[in-house]
Amino acid sequence: MNSLTVCVFVFIALISAIGAESRFDPEVDIHFHLFTRRNPTVSQPLLRGDADILASSNYDPRLRTVISIHGWNGHVVDDYNLVTIPAFLTSDDVNLIVIDWHSGSLLLSSAIVESGRTIARFIDWIRLLSGRPAEDFHIVGFSLGSHLAGVTARNVDGGIGYVTILDPSGTSSDETRFRPDDGLYTEAIYTNAGIAGFFGNLASVNFYPNGGVNMPGCGGDNACNHFRAYFYFGESIVSGGFTGTECARFEFALAGDCDLPGRLDMGARLPSYGVTGTYHLLTNAGPPFSID
Numbered sequence: 001m002n003s004l005t006v007c008v009f010v011f012i013a014l015i016s017a018i019g020a021e022s023r024f025d026p027e028v029d030i031h032f033h034l035f036t037r038r039n040p041t042v043s044q045p046l047l048r049g050d051a052d053i054l055a056s057s058n059y060d061p062r063l064r065t066v067i068s069i070h071g072w073n074g075h076v077v078d079d080y081n082l083v084t085i086p087a088f089l090t091s092d093d094v095n096l097i098v099i100d101w102h103s104g105s106l107l108l109s110s111a112i113v114e115s116g117r118t119i120a121r122f123i124d125w126i127r128l129l130s131g132r133p134a135e136d137f138h139i140v141g142f143s144l145g146s147h148l149a150g151v152t153a154r155n156v157d158g159g160i161g162y163v164t165i166l167d168p169s170g171t172s173s174d175e176t177r178f179r180p181d182d183g184l185y186t187e188a189i190y191t192n193a194g195i196a197g198f199f200g201n202l203a204s205v206n207f208y209p210n211g212g213v214n215m216p217g218c219g220g221d222n223a224c225n226h227f228r229a230y231f232y233f234g235e236s237i238v239s240g241g242f243t244g245t246e247c248a249r250f251e252f253a254l255a256g257d258c259d260l261p262g263r264l265d266m267g268a269r270l271p272s273y274g275v276t277g278t279y280h281l282l283t284n285a286g287p288p289f290s291i292d
Contacts, residue, residue, distance in 0.1 A: 241290025
């Protein structure tokens with residue numbers, strides 16, 4: 001990505017943010033889309049506080065609930081969701097609630113705090129009605145949505161069991177930045193660290209496939225590198241693989257110089273409570289990406 005491209009991207013983001021800021025209200029403009037194995041392609045909209053709509057939907061309180069959050073300029077049928085929705089529903093019978101915060105995402109970090117509180121209130125309502133514990137909830141966020149996932153989780157009464165962040169974007173605010181204790185178990189996958197993604201460990205467990213910056217098959221394209229995070233994650237929850245080797249330090253993960261005895265599967269369906277550390281692994285240049 002050359003300097004002219006970066007400047008154009010920043011200009012477009014600024015203009016979009018100015019327009020979005022005048023009209024974004026998290027309580028009105030964040031939408032909750034339910035997907036299940038009974039409706040895997042067409043969502044059922046949910047409204048916080050409307051128990052009748054929830055009762056008439058395919059939401060099953062006996063199942064785990066996954067909350068999925070797109071990144072900057074995303075929406076319910078963007079590339080991230082087109083990859084991850086079928087992966088979630090193939091890997092497990094879950095209630096999948098896809099968050100559409102499109103106009104808020106254009107505001108970058110300025111919309112994250114209030115958006116997180118709004119989504120947290122929705123989760124509190126779902127948990128109250130379903131009676132399910134924190135361990136039955138998993139939040140997944142991509143890019144800018146990674147930080148929204150963290151703010152959401154830390155505002156949920158009783159916490160969230162599992163939070164996964166996929167190539168989290170850079171953010172300058174301590175209030176909006178993801179924290180390792182935002183969930184009982186937190187995991188991050190970095191595929192374009194320091195460019196489109198954040199540079200440094202953010203979660204309790206941090207995976208750096210191929211060194212976390214340039215991915216095989218992308219040819220130096222940073223958008224491709226960035227998006228690889230959700231392709232790897234989608235494949236990991238469906239078919240497993242992606243076993244990481246523990247690294248002594250973050251810098252060693254970037255260099256691929258890791259030889260500690262610890263091994264851990266990246267992007268697993270279920271959390272590895274109590275595990276921490278930094279891990280490196282290699283992938284193929286194309287699907288299947290896992291070489292395990």
